[in-house]
Amino acid sequence: MWTYKEEENFIKTTDAIIYTIISCEKCNYRYRALFRKSRPTRCPRCNGSLRSNTPQNRNAPVANYTEKFVLKLINKALDILDEYKNFEAKREVVCNELDLTSGSAADIAIVEKGNNDRIYKPNQIKLIFEVKMSLVWNWEPDKNGKPKIESDYDRHRGRGSIYRTDSILKAIGKGAILRSHFEANKIPYVVIGNCPPPPNYISKIDGSVRAGIVQKFISVNPNPLQVDKSNSKERNPKKSKGGGFLRIDTQNELSLFIKSFLEKEQVFIGSMLEKEKLGEIIKSLDLTKDLAEIGEDFFKKIYEA
Numbered sequence: 001m002w003t004y005k006e007e008e009n010f011i012k013t014t015d016a017i018i019y020t021i022i023s024c025e026k027c028n029y030r031y032r033a034l035f036r037k038s039r040p041t042r043c044p045r046c047n048g049s050l051r052s053n054t055p056q057n058r059n060a061p062v063a064n065y066t067e068k069f070v071l072k073l074i075n076k077a078l079d080i081l082d083e084y085k086n087f088e089a090k091r092e093v094v095c096n097e098l099d100l101t102s103g104s105a106a107d108i109a110i111v112e113k114g115n116n117d118r119i120y121k122p123n124q125i126k127l128i129f130e131v132k133m134s135l136v137w138n139w140e141p142d143k144n145g146k147p148k149i150e151s152d153y154d155r156h157r158g159r160g161s162i163y164r165t166d167s168i169l170k171a172i173g174k175g176a177i178l179r180s181h182f183e184a185n186k187i188p189y190v191v192i193g194n195c196p197p198p199p200n201y202i203s204k205i206d207g208s209v210r211a212g213i214v215q216k217f218i219s220v221n222p223n224p225l226q227v228d229k230s231n232s233k234e235r236n237p238k239k240s241k242g243g244g245f246l247r248i249d250t251q252n253e254l255s256l257f258i259k260s261f262l263e264k265e266q267v268f269i270g271s272m273l274e275k276e277k278l279g280e281i282i283k284s285l286d287l288t289k290d291l292a293e294i295g296e297d298f299f300k301k302i303y304e305a
Helices: 004-013 060-080 165-179 199-210 251-262 275-284 291-304
Strands: 020-024 030-033 087-093 106-112 125-131 138-141 147-151 189-193 216-219 245-247
Touching (some): 004 060, 004 147, 060 087, 060 251, 199 216
Parallel strands (some): 216 245
Antiparallel strands (some): 020 030, 138 147
16 A cells, blocks of 8 residues: 555655755745645744745656556455456556547556557456556655655645545546446446545545446555644545545455456446436336346447437
8 A cells, every 4th residue: 555655765766856945035044845835834934925836746757656556556456356367457558449549548457368468449448547646745855865754645735646626627537538438338437546535525526426437536545644643534534425435445455446346247327318218218128137138228228318
């Protein structure tokens, strides 16, 4: 799972992270941090205004590192599941039928083994992950130049992962595009982050999951509160009230989560129909068939309508 040690290791081993210089316009007091703290907004020496530029915390090196991390995590989860040894997770999966092109590929997808290429047909893709992970803590260099955590994911101005509202909206938008294709009707779509979402966006997350656009928003960071553990239940929830968000704490829990999608075939049926047309479809069904066949017929007729 994602931990502060994982994030610290990335900061230590990359040249892509540059600490922002935060300075006072009046007395030129300066310090360095990855994100500007929410407080103080005034200089601790002279009470002058502080200025800074928050660096982009979802840049290409961060995206590359976190996607590789998730890839290993998911493949390890699949290894635990003996009955799914014929599946594997891959990065940047392309499926032209689903508008998953080389310029907008699936971040990570669980696919059938045996294809050495990145290009797949819809029926070969079993689960799609949209990765919205980033740096989530506020880091400052200590006196020896080593990074140390200064504040938690919600205690600084730089928003990371699914705590960024635009990341949530982009993930929902990508899900909507995926759901617009008939061939994607049986492919679950999961957004994976490394911190909880903002409280004022929980309803949007729950709503998008209830509508079937996204199957779940998850965080694989069990302990995002390293500095201030106050209000821990509110700031680090296990799940949202409506069930759209879930925090996954262990590798075994992730395996069971993935298994829940692989062992059951679900179908997306989002549509708007007149009640009379819906009644007509229901009335036309052959109820002597088995339940799976009835469901399949209903879905096909909904789509045709």
